[in-house]
Amino acid sequence: MKEETQRVPQATSKRLPLYYRFIQKLANEGKERISSQELSEAMKIDSATIRRDFSYFGALGKKGYGYDVRRLLEFFRKTLDQDEAVNLALVGVGSLGNAFMKYNFEKNHNTRIVVAFDPNAAEEGTMSNGIPIFRPELLEEKLPDFGVQMAVLTVPARAAQDMTDRLAALGVKGILNFAPVRLNVPEGVRVHSIDLSIEMQALIYAIRNDEKNSQTSI
Incomplete structure (x- = not known):
């Protein structure tokens, strides 16, 4: 990944490939623009988190318009060095x-x-x-x-x-x-x-916690 002008948190760095994969899917489907709220609902990531992640890289979107899918795709491709084999x-x-x-x-x-x-x-x-x-x-x-x-x-x-x-x-x-x-x-x-x-234990805990919360809400 290319060095940025400000330090990007590790949690944000780990989400960048997820954004790239999803934006690539949108581009393949012919979608031209998308809002942070639409991204949030589709990716199950809080919209405030998405806006904060994107803010580390400057103005990627426009207020009232959202994000241009092709522009985002090109940005993530360059940021993640997708054109350079490792x-x-x-x-x-x-x-x-x-x-x-x-x-x-x-x-x-x-x-x-x-x-x-x-x-x-x-x-x-x-x-x-x-x-x-x-x-x-x-x-x-x-x-x-x-x-x-x-x-x-x-x-x-x-x-x-x-x-x-x-x-x-x-x-x-x-x-x-x-x-x-x-x-x-x-x-x-x-x-x-x-x-x-550890990942398996975390998944088991999350499932059981969901079940407990579901029973409590009944």
Whole structure:
């Protein structure tokens, strides 16, 4: 994502791809303009939150008119660097890693997995879904050949910090971490962690809380 003139909160940054995906859908449907209230109702995001998010990037809309869909689409495409491909490394080709390789981000986003590392790979390397897979001990030798900027980490918790240290030392600037452990990284490296068990527990809590509120209102 390109650097902005003012610091954008992380919560806003995480919503930008959601806005882009939805605006892209509107453009494909031929819609020319939309208000923050219409966006709010369609995306289930408070309209005040949408206006605040958009305000970090200047005057994206006009009072009484709303937002021009094509202008928003072009803005988010440039802001999220959708025209510039980002090469990813996948570290850990287990069940989750295999799913990523079969999906590959390039089909729907501007990112693509170009190389993977897994301890079960053949010593000379192997190919899967058009992606070369090497053993982790070859990381320092092979990774520089692929112009990798980011990595997806799907390794056991015990191996996550060591792999993170090695990736950071090789110049990787962003890590999407699926290992259930908090990672320490040097300044200039960003980590976004996704703990599937926590997400599931949060979903269960939300469902049960909705059920309780529904029973209370009867």
